[in-house]
Amino acid sequence: MNRRNILVRSAGLGLASLLGPAALRTAAASTPIVVGQSAALTGPQAGFGTAMRDGIQAALHSVNRAGGVNGRTVELLSLDDRGDKTKTEANIATLAADARVIGLTGFTTRPCSEAGAVRAAQEGIALVGAFSGTPLLYGDKAATTFTTRASYERELEAIVRHYRLLGAHRFGFVHLEDARTTNVPLLEKILAQQGGQLTVTAGVDRKGSDLNASALRTLAGNQPEVLIILANNAPLTGFLREYAPRTILLPKMVISFVDRETLLRDLGKDAAGVGFSVVVPEYTHEKYWVVREFTALARELKIPVTPVSLEGFITGLALVEGLKHARNDSRASFIEGMGRVGGLDLGYTNLRYSRSERSGSHFVDLSLASRNAGLV
Numbered sequence: 001m002n003r004r005n006i007l008v009r010s011a012g013l014g015l016a017s018l019l020g021p022a023a024l025r026t027a028a029a030s031t032p033i034v035v036g037q038s039a040a041l042t043g044p045q046a047g048f049g050t051a052m053r054d055g056i057q058a059a060l061h062s063v064n065r066a067g068g069v070n071g072r073t074v075e076l077l078s079l080d081d082r083g084d085k086t087k088t089e090a091n092i093a094t095l096a097a098d099a100r101v102i103g104l105t106g107f108t109t110r111p112c113s114e115a116g117a118v119r120a121a122q123e124g125i126a127l128v129g130a131f132s133g134t135p136l137l138y139g140d141k142a143a144t145t146f147t148t149r150a151s152y153e154r155e156l157e158a159i160v161r162h163y164r165l166l167g168a169h170r171f172g173f174v175h176l177e178d179a180r181t182t183n184v185p186l187l188e189k190i191l192a193q194q195g196g197q198l199t200v201t202a203g204v205d206r207k208g209s210d211l212n213a214s215a216l217r218t219l220a221g222n223q224p225e226v227l228i229i230l231a232n233n234a235p236l237t238g239f240l241r242e243y244a245p246r247t248i249l250l251p252k253m254v255i256s257f258v259d260r261e262t263l264l265r266d267l268g269k270d271a272a273g274v275g276f277s278v279v280v281p282e283y284t285h286e287k288y289w290v291v292r293e294f295t296a297l298a299r300e301l302k303i304p305v306t307p308v309s310l311e312g313f314i315t316g317l318a319l320v321e322g323l324k325h326a327r328n329d330s331r332a333s334f335i336e337g338m339g340r341v342g343g344l345d346l347g348y349t350n351l352r353y354s355r356s357e358r359s360g361s362h363f364v365d366l367s368l369a370s371r372n373a374g375l376v
Contacts (some may be wrong), residue, residue, distance in 0.1 A: 055312020129315030172224030177203030
């Protein structure tokens with residue numbers, strides 16, 4: 001064999017053979033794994049997006065400090081959509097065009113989470129955890145979405161079941177007007193199954209901050225025994241500030257889609273008697289290792305501890321498990337990896353996924369704000 005043939009054959013071996021396994025491992029370890037996020041980081045719903053981002057970052061900080069995933073760090077690339085669906089779709093196009101991005105996580109609000117889930121399925125990219133329990137995320141249109149929280153249906157069922165056991169029959173519902181066609185029929189179905197009746201509904205504007213006089217008049221003309229609320233802080237704070245003192249004895253239950261700590265602070269004494277459904281444990285329940293670990297990391301990283309940031313932390317843990325189960329860097333492999341997460345024991349629940357099950361948690365608990373004792 002002449003020298004020319006030796007050179008040609010050596011070139012045909014490629015970079016992998018020339019560098020050798022050790023050099024390749026070093027090169028791979030120096031390349032981070034990137035996960036993308038589109039969320040409301042500014043604007044009226046920024047509290048949700050920043051809390052989810054902070055919680056996910058805390059989980060990634062913990063895993064990276066311990067050596068990362070197979071020796072590689074995991075990074076979060078966060079884009080701001082200001083809670084606007086059109087901007088979410090543009091952000092997903094940007095993230096999908098970035099070959100480094102292996103998956104998506106931490107979306108916020110119903111319109112943006114729905115848009116994200118549908119587009120993620122079209123792009124063949126996994127979306128792990130969204131701060132919404134809207135039904136679409138749990139159905140066929142979101143074929144690559146893996147949820148880390150119970151659905152709104154589960155939350156509504158828990159509230160209705162609790163108050164039906166206490167003898168309540170007449171229920172009222174304050175909802176976001178743009179979600180009426182989704183959430184009102186959902187509550188009607190649950191009440192029909194459990195023997196209750198929806199006697200009054202009132203819609204509020206998702207981005208409105210002024211008191212909704214029409215909603216107040218609608219509720220004043222009826223006498224529900226329990227009021228269920230699915231709305232975010234912008235319209236809810238003014239509504240409850242006006243309505244709660246008039247109806248001290250009326251149970252008012254707020255679904256988890258809320259920046260609860262800000263709402264309680266803004267309401268002050270008027271928060272007494274307002275209840276909440278939660279899809280993660282209270283952050284005071286340190287009997288659960290996941291709560292202990294997150295509160296310690298939050299102190300270290302100087303991020304606020306809230307139900308939303310704790311949910312972000314749990315979402316971050318779930319996506320890391322999926323990365324550990326992925327066979328390679330492809331988006332398809334990450335989807336398969338998430339489907340192989342057979343059980344992530346968080347103490348309060350086990351997050352489990354498979355090819356046919358993408359709903360990781362069904363955990364729901366109820367809390368109540370008291371005048372002196374905080375949440376009970």
